Amino acid sequence: MMRSLYSGVSGLRTHQLRMDVIGDNIANVNTVGFKRSAVTFKDVFYQTLRGGSANTMNLGGTNLQQVGLGVTLDGISVIHTQGAAALTSNGTDLMIQGDGFFRVSPDGGTTKYYTRAGAFHFDNAGYLVNADGLKVLDTSGAPVQISAMADPATMPRSFSIDKLGYVHYVDNTGTAQTLTNPISVAKFSNPGGLEKVGQNLYAETASSGAPGNDLAPGQGSLANTTIIPSALEMSNVDLAQEFTDMIITERGFQANARTITTSDQMLQELVNLKR
Incomplete structure (x- = not known):
């Protein structure tokens, strides 16, 4: 043939x-x-x-x-590459400006996934979660939680998230509070090696390598990375x-x-x- x-x-x-x-x-x-x-x-x-063949004396x-x-x-x-920003006026919508991924977990921090989709909300127990219920992790590896939200009697009056990932809120007594650890951002040396697993999530692979030790936005290798509240990163x-x-x-x-x-x-x- x-x-x-x-x-x-x-x-x-x-x-x-x-x-x-x-x-x-x-x-x-x-x-x-x-x-x-x-x-x-x-x-x-x-x-x-x-x-x-090489040349010879005659050919x-x-x-x-x-x-x-x-x-x-x-x-x-x-x-x-960075996608465009879309303002949402929702205080729990977060966008990463720069490198890195939000860390989320389905089991409280043992299993970790990574995402650029920052459409989050606080659930009834005060955990910051995505639409599928995966909990957002802070720099210590624990889920981000405003524990006061779990009890209607101690519901905070207001809350906000700053560009470095710290969650601030005013408790029921009118006292300003800040969670100890900020929302974490993981940076990979080879993000192209991450595995897409669906639901806007990525998983670590041998090709991507492990994320760096710096997890706090604005510090170390994440010095140029900040979090923009009330905005979402759109598709690129x-x-x-x-x-x-x-x-x-x-x-x-x-x-x-x-x-x-x-x-x-x-x-x-x-x-x-x-x-």
Whole structure:
């Protein structure tokens, strides 16, 4: 069979994968904290028809003769650029300005996930949680909690969160209080290596490495990182870029389909030689 048939099939498969990624990016254009992904291709192995040779006294050198056998996926990279800010006027909505991720946990701190989506709220026990009930962790690894909110008799009069992640509130006696530890932010040396697990969450992997020891916004390696209250970070998907990539991918898919069609026509001519 013709090599071009297999090359064309590999082109169809890889362009379909790229279209799948583009479709996911566009679907999440309004997902809070979403980071777009980008696909790259690479060529696969080659069949050598003739090896190269060095020059001799009488003849010059010759180059290799090789035929490529198609294309395959090189990688799917998550692009962790900052998304636009959307003001919400909700005091528990938080946005990270700079590097890092909020730490959240489904079991009080033993299991940790990471997210850029800061759509939080205080539950009936005074814990700061996301929409799925995962608790936000402070720099000590404990859940952020205003314990006074657990009892209606001691409900605080008001609360606020500052740019360094400290939670302030006025208790029922009118006394200003501040939680000891601020909301934590974890920074990875290779955020592109984090695993997307759904629900706007990332999980640590061997590729991402462990987060740094600095967890307090505005300090150490997080000196340029702050928390913006009453705002959310929107998706970093650029529709103009995605639609452009979609057109390029569609044309690449069509061209590879045409390669298969043309190869089939050539094979048909061979079959018809006997007539």
